[in-house]
Amino acid sequence: MSSAPAAPSRLISAYRGVRPAITPVWFMRQAGRSLPEYHEVRKGHSMLESCLTPELAAEITLQPVRRHGVDAAIFYSDIVIPLKLAGVGVEIAPGRGPVFDKPVRTAADVAALPTLTVDDLAPVAAGVARTVEGLTAIGDGSTPLIGFAGAPFTLAAYLVEGGPSKEHLAARTLMHADPDAWAQLMAWAADASGLFLRAQVLAGASAAQLFDSWAGSLSLADYVTHVAPASARALSHIADLQVPTVHFGVGTGELLPAMRDVGADVVGVDWRIPLDEGIRRLGGTVPVQGNIDPALLAAPWPVLEAHVRDVLARGTAAPAHVLNLGHGVPPETDPGVLTRIVELVHSAPSEGRE
Numbered sequence: 001m002s003s004a005p006a007a008p009s010r011l012i013s014a015y016r017g018v019r020p021a022i023t024p025v026w027f028m029r030q031a032g033r034s035l036p037e038y039h040e041v042r043k044g045h046s047m048l049e050s051c052l053t054p055e056l057a058a059e060i061t062l063q064p065v066r067r068h069g070v071d072a073a074i075f076y077s078d079i080v081i082p083l084k085l086a087g088v089g090v091e092i093a094p095g096r097g098p099v100f101d102k103p104v105r106t107a108a109d110v111a112a113l114p115t116l117t118v119d120d121l122a123p124v125a126a127g128v129a130r131t132v133e134g135l136t137a138i139g140d141g142s143t144p145l146i147g148f149a150g151a152p153f154t155l156a157a158y159l160v161e162g163g164p165s166k167e168h169l170a171a172r173t174l175m176h177a178d179p180d181a182w183a184q185l186m187a188w189a190a191d192a193s194g195l196f197l198r199a200q201v202l203a204g205a206s207a208a209q210l211f212d213s214w215a216g217s218l219s220l221a222d223y224v225t226h227v228a229p230a231s232a233r234a235l236s237h238i239a240d241l242q243v244p245t246v247h248f249g250v251g252t253g254e255l256l257p258a259m260r261d262v263g264a265d266v267v268g269v270d271w272r273i274p275l276d277e278g279i280r281r282l283g284g285t286v287p288v289q290g291n292i293d294p295a296l297l298a299a300p301w302p303v304l305e306a307h308v309r310d311v312l313a314r315g316t317a318a319p320a321h322v323l324n325l326g327h328g329v330p331p332e333t334d335p336g337v338l339t340r341i342v343e344l345v346h347s348a349p350s351e352g353r354e
């Protein structure tokens with residue numbers, strides 16, 4: 001089984017705060033519905049079945065690397081996979097997202113959650129190993145794989161609600177109505193996330209991203225008190241493995257320094273604040289990832305090109321910058337536009353500070 005590529009890639013250099021000559025670029029949700037080859041492979045397989053079948057997960061992960069020449073693969077899986085493997089009743093409803101058989105609303109519900117074990121994660125480890133092997137055959141063979149997990153709050157936002165929600169009211173109510181049950185739930189979710197990350201890194205992932213997609217619905221005080229310690233606990237599961245870590249959420253302009261303090265090496269910024277303002281809020285010392293507005297993927301090319309160039313220019317205020325979207329690729333995106341962004345970013349010199 002081959003291990004991580006020998007030469008340090010652009011992505012890993014940038015994640016470690018060393019600005020490469022060319023800005024690395026990848027896209028959140030680059031694997032998936034924007035690609036016709038994805039629809040082809042998915043025929044007859046549910047989302048979760050595809051994630052848990054190592055050959056399918058590896059093939060789907062590699063598709064955008066082959067097509068776009070992005071600087072990273074991100075493992076095709078889902079934030080609810082560790083929950084599913086622990087034995088929690090969950091499915092992904094097409095067009096909606098994760099839906100649970102039974103919401104987790106009380107201390108007794110929390111206590112009844114099944115414990116995830118390392119053995120449960122065998123299909124994930126097998127999928128990652130197969131992906132890393134496959135990456136050696138694409139381009140110069142040095143494209144790294146990013147592993148990921150949902151952060152405890154984002155998992156709890158689904159578990160407590162029982163499915164997708166706008167404001168995550170039930171989760172935010174439980175946080176205050178029963179802080180002990182909440183803390184138990186966050187500890188459980190942190191360990192599930194942490195084990196999921198650890199399985200991916202041990203199987204060959206070269207970096208790890210913690211998605212706290214819905215943290216933007218929290219006040220700073222609630223984030224710091226009721227959420228950040230659990231996110232730190234999730235990351236602590238891979239601290240000894242020494243891979244760079246990225247922490248990302250949507251609508252988290254007010255939380256950026258607190259998200260950095262959780263202990264990630266890189267902070268992801270969504271499109272709501274200018275990237276240089278995000279860098280300023282982070283004290284100018286942290287590598288950043290972001291923050292193309294996904295809405296502009298459907299705008300005329302000159303409009304999008306100007307936006308990409310503007311984001312690249314703003315990113316020079318950080319020690320290093322990885323170009324990405326401010327959130328995931330919308331399913332209706334023309335994949336040719338993503339390839340064109342990669343070409344543009346790779347042809348633009350990275351003129352940041354040393």
Ligand code: CP3
Nearest residue numbers: 028029030031032076077078079094095096097211213328
């Ligand atoms: O390319 C990649 O980024 C890797 C794959 C990936 C998926 N889910 C595949 C997926 C990643 C990193 C995720 C993480 C994830 N899942 C998050 C955090 C990232 C984010 O977008 O904020 C969240 C909140 C989820 C929960 C979830 N799973 C949602 C909201 C959905 C979309 C529902 C829909 O159909 O619109 C899913 C399903 C899902 N996960 C799809 C994909 C490609 C689409 C389902 C399909 O293809 O049938």
